[in-house]
Amino acid sequence: MDWTTVLGLLNPQKWVEKVWGYLRRPKLRLYFDPKESYHTRLLVGRGDALGYFTHLMVSNEGKQIAKNCRGRLIEVSVPDSRGRFERHPDFVNPVVLKWAHEMDFDPKDVEPDIPKRLDLCYTDQSMPGLLIFFTKKVPTGNRTDFPPGTYRVKVRVDAENAEPVDDTFVIDYSGVWNQIQVSEASSK
Numbered sequence: 001m002d003w004t005t006v007l008g009l010l011n012p013q014k015w016v017e018k019v020w021g022y023l024r025r026p027k028l029r030l031y032f033d034p035k036e037s038y039h040t041r042l043l044v045g046r047g048d049a050l051g052y053f054t055h056l057m058v059s060n061e062g063k064q065i066a067k068n069c070r071g072r073l074i075e076v077s078v079p080d081s082r083g084r085f086e087r088h089p090d091f092v093n094p095v096v097l098k099w100a101h102e103m104d105f106d107p108k109d110v111e112p113d114i115p116k117r118l119d120l121c122y123t124d125q126s127m128p129g130l131l132i133f134f135t136k137k138v139p140t141g142n143r144t145d146f147p148p149g150t151y152r153v154k155v156r157v158d159a160e161n162a163e164p165v166d167d168t169f170v171i172d173y174s175g176v177w178n179q180i181q182v183s184e185a186s187s188k
Helices: 003-010 012-024
Strands: 028-031 038-042 050-060 066-079 085-087 108-110 116-124 131-133 149-159 162-173 180-184
Touching: 028 066, 028 149, 028 162, 050 066, 050 108, 050 162, 050 180, 066 116, 066 162, 116 149, 116 162, 116 180
Parallel strands: none
Antiparallel strands: 028 050, 038 050, 050 116, 066 085, 066 108, 066 149, 116 131, 149 162, 162 180
């Protein structure tokens, strides 16, 4: 080992910069907030048809912007005859969820202390009895529209400069177009 390497390792300024960067890094949090999560809106391109939307919230509790964040639906599970959740056989691949109030499915930055809504699912007033996960409708081999029922879903949010976060939620959908209930899985 040469002296420049030794001096580089002993450079306190470099260590302070590394520690400071670590302490300021983005820290993503995924959660459900009932006051921010249910919205009735007109469906784009559907005339006067209403949709009932449910969102998850994503916040950045760090000091730096979380770059290129995306949310993904990782797993959909349904209760078996004993009430234990098992992975739905028609949901086999993770899919990208859409950020609320955005026109595309592209990753977005999440600023510190400014939470963003992540679209989870919605119902269409003109098609009651169908719970629709807010994903790109492309052939992925996945089912993303489901009948009334109880579903446990795992969602992951990641960013290019932050650790990914996963959380699990339970969705109860009665079949009435504007009656979806979401809760954190740990409270169910």
